[in-house]
Amino acid sequence: IDLKIEANGNSYRGEYCFGGITNSTSVAGIVKLKSDLVDMSDGLFEVVMVKMPKNIADINSIVSAITTSKFENCRMIDYFKSENIKITFPENMSMTLDGEEFRCGGEVRIRNLKQRISIIK
Numbered sequence: 460i461d462l463k464i465e466a467n468g469n470s471y472r473g474e475y476c477f478g479g480i481t482n483s484t485s486v487a488g489i490v491k492l493k494s495d496l497v498d499m500s501d502g503l504f505e506v507v508m509v510k511m512p513k514n515i516a517d518i519n520s521i522v523s524a525i526t527t528s529k530f531e532n533c534r535m536i537d538y539f540k541s542e543n544i545k546i547t548f549p550e551n552m553s554m555t556l557d558g559e560e561f562r563c564g565g566e567v568r569i570r571n572l573k574q575r576i577s578i579i580k
Contacts, residue, residue: 462548464508466541473537477509480544480569493528502573503540510535542571 462478464471479486482504484497490507497505509525512518512535521535530538550564 460548460552462508462546464506464537465545465547466506466539466543469539471508471537471539473508474511475508476511477507479507480504481507482571490525491528496528500574501540502542502571504542504544504569504571506537506539506541506544508537510537542573544569 460476461474462472477489479490481492482497482499484492484494486492486505486507492505492507507530509521510517512521517535520533524530524533524536530536546567546569547565548567551562552564553560553562554567555561
């Protein structure tokens with residue numbers, strides 16, 4: 460899916476085959492992030508966007524980055540952290556939110572509301 464993602468004053472555009480926005484060490488049970496990459500109290504999402512591979516070298520690059528959690532040198536993965544994310548995509552796209560399907564079109568904004576709720580022991 461051709462997407463445009465805006466976060467932290469940067470714009471990412473590409474044809475992506477997988478995308479995950481999380482604040483945990485696992486994205487849909489598919490991508491495992493090393494614990495030193497994730498701080499669940501920093502108010503930032505970890506964003507992993509995997510570009511559509513064009514050849515076997517691209518696939519190898521993606522698999523290597525995902526298995527080692529070393530995304531910074533992989534041109535096939537856009538990885539960043541952000542508290543506010545705007546995604547623009549084709550109309551009537553199907554997505555999942557916590558495993559539940561929903562249809563949306565045009566634009567989605569996702570915001571991390573740091574420490575918005577308090578848990579009392």
